[in-house]
Amino acid sequence: MEPGSNRGVSPEKPSRRAEARNSPIVHGTGWLFSPMWSPRSKARCGEFVSGVPSDQVWLDDHSDFTREYFSRRSSTVSGSQPEIQTPSPRFPRSSSDHSSLLMASSHHRTSAPLAGSHQDASCSPDRLNPLASTLNAPEWMDNICHSPCSPRSPRSPRSSRFSFTACRPLSPICPCSPYAPQVLQPVAAKAAGCGRGEGCPWMMGLLGGGLSGMGSVAELCQGAVTHSGELFAAEGGCLSLVRTDCGGRSNLEEVVALTALGNSSDGSPYGHAHQELFRGVMECVMATGSPINLRDASEDPKFNMHNNQSLKIGTVLSVPIKNHRREVLGVVVMINKRNTCDGSLSVFTNMDEKVLSSHMDVLGMVLENVQLHESSRQEAKRSQALIEMAQVLSREHHSFEALLSKMAATIMPFTHAQYCTIFIPGDQTSVKEDEISFSRVIHMECEELGSACQIYRRERDVSDVDPSFACRTLTAMETLNMAKSSEESIRSIICCPVRNERSEKVIAVCQLMNKRSRDSGELDAFNRYDERLLEDLAVYCGLALQYAQALQITEVRRASIQVTQEVLAYHITATEQDIQALQDATIPSAESLKILEFHFSDFGLPEDLTAQATVRMFLDLDLVKDFKIDYKSLCQWVLSVRRGYRSNVPYHNWSHALSTAQSMFAMLMATDQLQNIFTRQEILALMIATLNHDIDHRGVSNSYIERSQQPLAQLYGHSSLENHHYNLCLFILSNDGSQILNSLSAEDHKAVLQLIKRAILATDLNVYMQRRKEFFTLANKSSVSWKSEKQRDLLRSMLMTASDLSAITKPWPEQRRIANLVAMEFFAQGDKEREEFKIKPIDIMNRENSTRLPFMQVEYIDEICYPLYKAVSKLFDTCSPLMDACKKNRENWLQYAEEAEEQQHESSDNSNPETQENKEEDTQSEG
Incomplete structure (x- = not known):
């Protein structure tokens, strides 16, 4: 069935049907802007209700066309009828006027939704007279329209047969009213077009003006209260909006204060007590979401708190302001409705409640849009402010x-x-x-x-x-x-x-x-x-x-660090007399100092000769000449490095540093191939690294530093001691008077420092254990190309470890002496761990295993030292004396272990009484 047609009426000509199809859907906006219109009612009309034919839905939604169509059809059937001129609708002034007014009820709105198809298009006065005659004015108005708050669908069987647009002052009409039924001529109303069936101008202004022309929320609410006050001839009114605080609690925020409306008073006659009273009413409406209509508030003594009769509260109407989701946005209150005829107090009827609710529905919809618009504008402003503050903070x-x-x-x-x-x-x-x-x-x-x-x-x-x-x-x-x-x-x-x-x-x-x-x-x-x-x-x-x-705090600490560095630089720098003495001294040859031999030992060597031996190494490797090192700076640097080692550490002291540097020097001098493999910068870095690889050693291992959570562990995380050694090496190299790398360019200087760092970090045995398998594989090859930086870095790392462990290659007396120093240092750390951490130290640091020192040395040689020297000897046969000496010391430690074990057995036998008696009996029998 085509929209616009009706089962009950058949068109006369096909052209009429085509004309109906092509006619405009909506001729006017009176139905939309009626005070009885609600945003929700129209939305529901757009849906097809179950059981209602779609053609009826279309007819109801296009009432302009439908009314025109039925008007033409009725004229055709009944003959020529004079056109009815419908003036502006008026409220019935008496029961006798009801029939005449209701006869025109189908004409007074140009586009009101029609009733269901089961009802007649026009209404007979005879059918309505009994209803009108039995109701007084307020009740009659209550029954003339359904509530917009709970609208009845015009397609529903229970829907009202009539719709009535009333947006002028809704009050009982007295006989002296100029709007009596005998005067049905159009008369200008106070609310402009808000009473002539052409829509509410206030609603039209809200919905048609756009967000930009609405002003602020306060102005919008003030306009709503003013318009409602004029509409109902109310003495006073107020409006509050719901605000949510940081805790999620909803509160009413006063937007339009309780004040007098109209000309009843120049100011606000209501006091604080009135405000608190109406605030309670509004909070109740906010909580329930339902209107409150007090038709006789004077019965409650709380509303009669003032002696002045003109300020007594008689009638109160409060309705919620809701959005399309039925959420309460605010509450409005109207006080003391007055009769426009004689000014007497009148009650707020159900019609008033419906009309005010429809107004507030429109206000709620607009308010939500305004609030969303304002919120988006404020958020954009806030975002801009945040960006600008972030930019300021970043500069x-x-x-x-x-x-x-x-x-x-x-x-x-x-x-x-x-x-x-x-x-x-x-x-x-x-x-x-x-x-x-x-x-x-x-x-x-x-x-x-x-x-x-x-x-x-x-x-x-x-x-x-x-x-x-x-x-x-x-x-x-x-x-x-x-x-x-x-x-x-x-x-x-x-x-x-x-x-x-x-x-x-x-x-x-x-x-x-x-x-x-x-x-x-x-x-x-x-x-x-x-x-x-x-x-x-x-x-x-x-x-x-x-x-x-x-x-x-950083600046203070930086200043503190600078002071500490100044103090450290002062104490670590040798005296001017020592520097001058070393500078003026005649440096002995390498042969006389025996630093070319792998079995070199500094034991018993005077301290000044140890510094001269270090200078001799740099001279014989031509490092002073190649890098244009200032001789005085070299002397000060060597003495400063020597002062950087702690004298109270048994093994990791200056003697160990000199021995490590001498081993590297001996390998370089004995092996021309090594000097050809490495660049001059690499050789310089290796010599500097060997002398500084254990500077400021504390006599404890990395594991102890990490377990005790010392600042070094927090500063570096891994290889704490090695990183500390490198940083102190940098500090001495940058100290005034000790800058032996000044002649290098910035790029070469950076490259040498990187080589020094990698060489010092390579002395960590954990690094050696990770990389030695790769080195052993390389050593087993028939030929190796050392042009690769990766392979040269691996070789430098292994040579640093070989130099660091060279004490195991020294002559037997020297090896035993050094082993006892190492054991003394390790056992001291084990004692600290037992006392501080309440744990049992590892075997090599457990003093209770001191008698097993020879066996532990054999294990140390087999697992750590010998495989390394064997691989180095395969690559460079000139370094084979290191492997041979290591192997010989293993034999000495094994023999020493066996002798110690025999002595232990003998001492245990001597301490046993039975064994002693058996020995005495054997002696007597022999005698």
Whole structure:
């Protein structure tokens, strides 16, 4: 069935049907802007209700066309009828007028939705007279229309047969009214077109004006209250909106204060008691979501609190303001409806409730859109402010005050605040408000110059700024927002605490004062968007304060480190007399010092000769010549490195450093192939690394440092000692007078330092154990190409370990002496672990295993030393003396272990009495 057709009426000509199809769907907007219209009712009309034919739905939704169609059809059937001229609708003034008025009820609205198809298109007066005659005026109006709050579908069998548009003052009509039934001529109403069936101009203005022309929320609400007051001839009214606080609690915020409407009073006659009373009514409406209509409030004594009869509360109507999701956005209250004829007090009827609800439905829809629009605008403004503050925070500033000043200047144009002050408290332990003091105050002022504003900082003393609000905020640790202040110079103020994220301690207070309206320029109150902006500023100020404090602490520590380095440089640098003595001394030859031999030992060597032997190594390797090293700087550097080793450490001291450097020197001098493989920079790096590889050793291992959580472990994480040795090596190389690498270019200097670092880190036995398999595989090859940096790095690493472990290749007496020193150092660490950590040390550090030292040395040679020297000897046969000496010392340790075991057995036998008696018997029998 085509839309626009009707089963009960057959068209006369096909052209009529085509004309109906092509006719405009909607001819007017009266049905939409009727005071009885609700946004929800139209939305429901757009759905096809089960059991209702679609053609009826189409007819109801296109009432303009339908009414015109049935008008033409009725004219055709009944003959020529005079056209009915329908004036503006009037309320019936008496029961006798009901029939005549209802006869025109199908004409007085140009586009009202029709009733279901089971009802007649026109209504007989005879059918309606009994109904009209039995009801008084308010009840008659209650039955003439259904409620927009719960609208009945025009397609429903229970739907009302009539619709009635009434948006003029809804009050009982007295006989003297100019709108009596005998006067049916159009008369201008107070509410403009809001009573002539052409729609409500207030609704039309809201829905047709767009968001840009609606003004603020307060202006919108004020207009709604004013219009409703005129519509119902109410004496007073108020409106509040629902606000949700930070805790998620909903509260009513007064937008339109309780005030008199119309001409009843110049000001507001209602006092604080009235306001609290109506606030309770509004909170009840907010909680239930249902209207409250008090038709005789005078029965409640709470409403008769004033002796003045003109201020007594007689009737009260309060309805919720809801959005399309049926959520309560606010509540409106109308007080004391007056009869427009004689000014007598009248009750709010059900019709009034429905009309006001329909108005508030429109207001709720518009309010939600306005709030969404305002929220999006504020969020965009907030995002812009956050971006600008982040940019300010990311830049470098010459002072902390300049940073905070720029951040305050960023937020002031967004909040339209006249003053912005940041209070920074001093060091204090008291939290009492009268004992709080501020050490610094940053005060900014904004001066508006037309559309622009100029922000500048005022140099203010702490005593010149009132800190009372900041003290209250600091004590309460909550945001303070005061719309009005007792002081004349302060109209509005908002304070927000600045917290330290770690300690939750308030470290500052941000304060905005005197907000100016962007439209009128008058002082206004700070809203919740301003609160959010200030809280954002507080977050960034907190970050800035923490950054400034961290920077200040860093600067202090940096200064402390510089002082420590100066002290260290002074104590680690040799005296001028020692430097001059070494510089003037005649350096013995390498042969006389025996530093070319693999079995070299510095035991018994005078201390000054150890420094001269080090200088001789650099001279014979031509490092001084090739790198243009200043001879005095070399002497000072050698003496400084020697002073860097601790004398109270049994093994890892200067003697061990010299022995390691001598082993590297001997391998380089004995093997021309090594000098051809390595570059001059690599050889220089190897010699520097061997002398510094254990500098400032503490006599404990990396595992002990990590377990005891020493600063070295926290500083480096892995290979703590080796990293510390390298950093101290850098410190000496950069010390005045010890800069032996000054002649290198920046690129070569960086490359040499990197080589030194990798060489020193290679002395960590864990690194050796990880890389030795690769080296052993390389040594088993028939030929090796050393052009690869990776292979040369592996070779340097293995040669550093071979030099570090060279004590195992020394002559037997020297080897035993050094082994005892190593055991002494290890056992001391084991004692510390047992005492501090309450654990059993590993075998090599357990003093209880001291008798097993020879066996542990054999295991040490088999697992660590011998495989390395064997691989080095395969690659470079000139280094085979190291392998041979290591193998010989293994035999000596094994023999020593067997002898020690025999002595242990003998001592145990001598301590046994039975064994002693058997020996005596054997002696006597032999005698």
